[in-house]
Amino acid sequence: MSTTDGGDAVIGDPRKTILGHPRGLVILFFTEMWERFSFYGMRAMLTIYLVQHFLFGPSEAAGIYAAYGALVYLMPVIGGMIADKYLGQRKAVMIGAILLVAGHFTMAFEGQGGRDRIIIGDQSYAVEVEGRDTNRRQFAVVGDERVEIRVAPEGISTVAAEPSAAAAADVAAAVVGEQMGTPPAAAADSPVPITPQAAAAGFPAFVASGDYQLETTRDTGFGEPMLFLALSLIIVGVGFLKANISTVVGSLYEKNDPRRDAGFTLFYVGINLGAVLATGLCSYLGFNYGWAYGFGLAGFGMLIGLVTFILGQSWLEGRGGPPNPEKLAGTRVFGIPLEAVFWIGGLVAVFPTWLLMQRHELISAVLPYAAGLIFVAVVGYTIIKLQGAERSRMLVAQVLIFFSVLFWALFEQAGSSLTLFADQSTEMPGWFNVGYTQMFNPAIIVIFGPMFAALWVWLAKRNMEPSTPVKFSMGLVLVGSGFLLLAWAAANAFNLDFRVPLMFLFFTYFLHTMGELCLSPVGLSMITKLSVDRVVGMMMGVWFLSSSVAHIVAGMIAQATATETVAGVVTNRALALETYGSIFGTIGWTGVGVGVVLLLVSPILKKGMAGVR
16 A cells, blocks of 8 residues: 655655555564674673683773674674665675674584683692572582682682481481480490581591682683684674664655654664564573573574564565666676675685684774774865865864763773673573663663653753754763763662662663663764764774774773673672672763763854754
8 A cells, every 4th residue: 555644755656655654664573683682682792701711811801892883883884884885775685694603603603702710839620600690609519529619819618518307417416416425436336527628538628818819711622713703703794784774764765754763663663672582581591591592582683583584575665776787786896796706705714814803902903093094084074075064064063072982981880880780780680681780771771762752852842842953961970970870870879799789770771771781873974963974984983983893992901890700600699799880980971071061062053053952
């Protein structure tokens, strides 16, 4: 059927619609929902998986996550350029989806992970851990037996075993007999109470911190290379898919179609619906049954998204095709069709990405400087080549991009330091695992996102809508306030186990999400509105590059919160909580302070926008 109630742009539109929107939106909605299902399902477990399974220290795990996030936001710049000039968005999405399926299923190959050994003198004991949640138990392997241990700043102590009821009765009888003068021979036949030394079966009851060494080995032959291969496949896959699927959504509507904004709203509901489902289901399987099950479910989610996209091609009605189909079909490179070159190139790109991920320190060291040079060049181009309103608008866009780096650096603690804070310093209900905390953000967006959208429209009708710089300042103040709340809780609301109630983490995510709803929806819109038409593509690239740099900065912040772990379990919970509180307080006040500064200069920036809101 066709719709006639959306304005002149769609009167007589011959394309079939569902609920008043092009039916292709349904295909893209479910494709993106399942893609986000796989992405966020994996992300909910990734940092904990690195720390617990591979035994990376929290600092190194944060560095790996930062490099992964940086490349995930950098690759779409390249993928978007390839799609715009050669492949078209639909073909690029297909390549990306296939690489993502391969990457998520590869994550399910765990390998042996990491192994810790405690070395005391000439004796060596393997360390094993039971469980994946906050109540994990550590054991030293002594021959065929396991001895429960507890690692603390003072050293390693054994945990006394609980005797059976019968054994306890025998022990009590022996004690009574001794008190009543039982002969030594009879007492010798009585069971001996279970002490830490007796339960240790050869492991010392206590070893001071300076009297042992910890040796960590990882599965560098299979498990670790497979981990980085999986992440590399996902990075390149996201590069082909992320920006291009949104472009296909836009291509379903004419430029002035009044349904356009509503269509993108529905599309983003799909993103967050997928994230809510994924963080719940994948975390449940991963934490309760094994990492491979959680990552495998993420892989099946992406597979469903790929199948949906393939079967729904006819509903897209040719939108998002190659810019020059004849040239794409007729061009060959060394006898290979041009389209096949990009398929092969996608696979080849995985290899250098794999090498970079294994040297994540290189990404953290080089990317900020490279981005800084690019940013200076763009500012220089703006000052030298542009004049008048074009120059002032572009400069405002660049100032806001600069401020956005701080916002995303704080916001993206969600995947690293806040996840580890949930594991190490948050009191969890018995049924609740660490991965579930990743549900907070998308669930809040699903509930409050439409309310914010309606609020902006309501304020705009009354000429009261905040300007873009004011919205950015609100985002910074809110994300900083979230960390100040956690810093206060770390200093004043912890229990005897140095853990804070879960509600503080929830309200931190609530404040962060409110900040995201102020800043994120207007970010890309701001770039398109303020940029000069001939360089809008370059400015979009700078926007994604700034998000990439923000992940590197986020990694540096997360690394500052790290404390020592043994077999993935923090050894000094008091120090861990104190460290989190100190760092969160610092970045919280930074976010609030910078947000206030931006608010004070917002009238100047608004004037520079030359009439653009």
